[in-house]
Amino acid sequence: xxxxxxxxxxxxxxxxxxxxxxxxxxxxxxxxxxxxxxxxxxxxxxxxxxxxxxxxxxxxxxxxxxxxxxxxxxxxxxxxxxxxxxxxxxxxxxxxxxxxxxxxxxxxxxxxxxxxxxxxxxxxxxxxxxxxxxxxxxxxxxxxxxxxxxxxxxxxxxxxxxxxxxxxxxxxxxxxxxxxxxxxxxxxxxxxxxxxxxxxxxxxxxxxxxxxxxxxxxxxxxxxxxxxxxxxxxxxxxxxxxxxxxxxxxxxxxxxxxxxxxxxxxxxxxxxxxxxxxxxxxxxxxxxxxxxxxxxxxxxxxxxxx
Amino acid sequence: xxxxxxxxxxxxxxxxxxxxxxxxxxxxxxxxxxxxxxxxxxxxxxxxxxxxxxxxxxxxxxxxxxxxxxxxxxxxxxxxxxxxxxxxxxxxxxxxxxxxxxxxxxxxxxxxxxxxxxxxxxxxxxxxxxxxxxxxxxxxxxxxxxxxxxxxxxxxxxxxxxxxxxxxxxxxxxxxxxxxxxxxxxxxxxxxxxxxxxxxxxxxxxxxxxxxxxxxxxxxxxxxxxxxxxxxxxxxxxxxxxxxxxxxxxxxxxxxxxxxxxxxxxxxxxxxxxxxxxxxxxxxxxxxxxxxxxxxxxxxxxxxxxxxxxxxxxxxxxxxxxxx
Numbered sequence: 150x151x152x153x154x155x156x157x158x159x160x161x162x163x164x165x166x167x168x169x170x171x172x173x174x175x176x177x178x179x180x181x182x183x184x185x186x187x188x189x190x191x192x193x194x195x196x197x198x199x200x201x202x203x204x205x206x207x208x209x210x211x212x213x214x215x216x217x218x219x220x221x222x223x224x225x226x227x228x229x230x231x232x233x234x235x236x237x238x239x240x241x242x243x244x245x246x247x248x249x250x251x252x253x254x255x256x257x258x259x260x261x262x263x264x265x266x267x268x269x270x271x272x273x274x275x276x277x278x279x280x281x282x283x284x285x286x287x288x289x290x291x292x293x294x295x296x297x298x299x300x301x302x303x304x305x306x307x308x309x310x311x312x313x314x315x316x317x318x319x320x321x322x323x324x325x326x327x328x329x330x331x332x333x334x335x336x337x338x339x340x341x342x343x344x345x346x347x348x349x350x351x352x353x354x355x356x357x358x359x360x361x362x363x364x365x366x367x368x369x370x371x372x373x374x375x376x377x378x379x380x381x382x383x384x385x386x387x388x389x390x391x392x393x394x395x396x397x398x399x400x401x402x403x404x405x406x407x408x409x410x411x412x413x414x415x416x417x418x419x420x421x422x423x424x425x426x427x428x429x430x431x432x433x434x435x436x437x438x439x440x441x442x443x444x445x446x447x448x449x450x451x452x453x454x455x
Numbered sequence: 456x457x458x459x460x461x462x463x464x465x466x467x468x469x470x471x472x473x474x475x476x477x478x479x480x481x482x483x484x485x486x487x488x489x490x491x492x493x494x495x496x497x498x499x500x501x502x503x504x505x506x507x508x509x510x511x512x513x514x515x516x517x518x519x520x521x522x523x524x525x526x527x528x529x530x531x532x533x534x535x536x537x538x539x540x541x542x543x544x545x546x547x548x549x550x551x552x553x554x555x556x557x558x559x560x561x562x563x564x565x566x567x568x569x570x571x572x573x574x575x576x577x578x579x580x581x582x583x584x585x586x587x588x589x590x591x592x593x594x595x596x597x598x599x600x601x602x603x604x605x606x607x608x609x610x611x612x613x614x615x616x617x618x619x620x621x622x623x624x625x626x627x628x629x630x631x632x633x634x635x636x637x638x639x640x641x642x643x644x645x646x647x648x649x650x651x652x653x654x655x656x657x658x659x660x661x662x663x664x665x666x667x668x669x670x671x672x673x674x675x676x677x678x679x680x681x682x683x684x685x686x687x688x689x690x691x692x693x694x695x696x697x698x699x700x701x702x703x704x705x706x707x708x709x710x711x712x713x714x715x716x717x718x719x720x721x722x723x724x725x726x727x728x729x730x731x732x733x734x735x736x737x738x739x740x741x742x743x744x745x746x747x748x749x750x751x752x753x754x755x756x757x758x759x760x761x762x763x764x765x766x767x768x769x770x771x772x773x774x775x776x777x778x779x
Contacts, residue, residue, distance in 0.1 A: 165584050170593075170596065174596070177599060177600050284762065288755045288758040290710055290733075290755075292714065295737075297737075300740055392589060393590060396591065400718060401737075415599055427593075427596075430592060435587055438587060
């Protein structure tokens with residue numbers, strides 16, 4: 150029942166997202182066939198617009214687009230003439246997906262242990278050091294971290310590719326993924342630290358210590374599950390953050406991902422591509438939020454009743 | 456609980472005391488005051504700084520020196536003047552957009568929390584739906600859509616301040632200070648329109664808890680109107696959390712502005728912001744590190760200070776809330 154409700158709510162979000170995006174695109178200045186260096190003769194433009202259905206009244210365009218999306222086919226790109234949006238996304242999405250998953254993995258694998266360590270050694274040099282690093286990760290934006298990393302590791306030391314992306318070469322993903330995941334790792338470590346501190350202050354921890362449980366076992370078996378709840382709850386929003394951030398990181402490292410197509414599509418008002426990408430991101434974010442909620446319920450049995 | 460004035464003042468005094476004991480927050484406050492006043496005051500003093508947009512090609516790519524403390528860029532422009540001038544724009548965007556966002560958030564949350572029932576449910580579901588949107592993507596799209604209105608806005612304000620029949624010179628003078636502000640309006644609106652969600656949730660929760668207290672019931676039994684109860688009796692009791700989250704919202708919004716500017720979708724040349732300067736610096740950091748270093752130093756120090764100050768204010772004003 151609750152899952153059905155969530156599903157319907159997700160559908161509602163997607164519908165709102167579609168409507169907002171559709172009308173924003175319609176309000177974009179210019180349009181794919183009005184701007185640009187080469188002027189298109191009026192009669193040619195009329196034909197081209199008729200081909201894309203842009204001569205129809207707005208409500209017909211709206212329902213037609215909605216129908217197309219429901220069938221899973223956003224249409225044909227207006228900028229890259231003749232290419233299906235599904236084909237463009239099909240080529241670019243694996244790049245963005247791999248970047249996002251890699252960044253998220255790095256963020257989780259560094260952020261959460263760092264937070265646990267900081268909470269365990271509260272108010273020690275380790276704690277202050279970890280939290281200072283986390284603050285730096287939050288305050289120095291990706292578009293500074295990226296170029297600096299590319300400069301140092303890519304050009305000065307030259308051990309990692311400074312730009313571009315190749316599926317066969319995992320080292321080319323490392324710098325972009327670190328750049329993208331750094332802020333998320335920082336947030337996760339702060340949230341984990343706070344969550345772990347709450348748990349470590351509880352009575353059962355003293356009991357466990359009194360009966361002689363080793364510190365390692367205490368942290369991992371007794372406290373971790375409760376302590377990571379705030380961090381896990383943040384993974385959904387973090388996923389949305391990483392998706393948006395990948396637009397920036399792809400532009401820094403010249404990666405042929407979704408972000409690059411999105412920026413170019415926005416600049417010329419390529420409606421089918423914009424809609425396709427926005428809806429894909431919407432679906433991904435809703436799914437991530439849903440999975441995050443499920444994980445939260447699994448970790449916190451007190452939530453299971455509802 | 457009675458609403459004694461002296462008790463209230465001691466709450467604020469306690470908060471100030473707690474804040475002053477927090478060294479990180481106090482250092483942040485001082486740094487923030489220094490940066491903000493430098494950006495606001497120094498460029499306004501005539502003759503003190505170089506013109507941030509004046510080209511001086513014989514002096515291009517100078518490292519920091521006595522004449523140009525922060526060096527010059529590839530067109531010979533003085534980086535100190537550009538960093539302070541860009542700071543004005545970044546700070547203006549950060550503060551004004553936050554004002555927009557917090558105003559919407561407080562109104563939305565207060566009405567939802569005070570009204571309750573179906574209105575509350577509908578309003579908070581709206582917030583849930585907006586939360587799930589791909590934020591940066593929508594802001595980029597919204598900002599791009601709003602771009603054409605800036606020309607009209609500029610003309611409108613030039614007519615308003617200079618008068619429609621003023622001579623060209625007077626109009627150009629007015630335009631010189633109106634245009635930098637109006638070109639930012641799409642940014643204010645686009646970022647502000649989606650940044651109020653967290654504030655509205657916090658205010659709603661606060662209003663709900665305050666509204667159930669006895670002094671509100673007393674106010675109601677005195678026959679006060681809803682608006683008066685909400686604005687005079689309930690909202691003043693939620694000021695603490697509002698201040699805290701306002702402080703924590705500003706750095707996020709400044710980061711947003713810088714990201715958009717970095718992508719070429721925010722502040723447009725010839726106006727610059729820290730985001731634009733960082734973008735320019737990142738392209739030339741190999742030979743001229745100072746182009747990247749100084750804008751980043753100012754930008755990151757500001758974000759740092761706002762975050763630490765926000766954390767400190769939360770500990771001081773809102774001791775019960777969870778720290779993250």
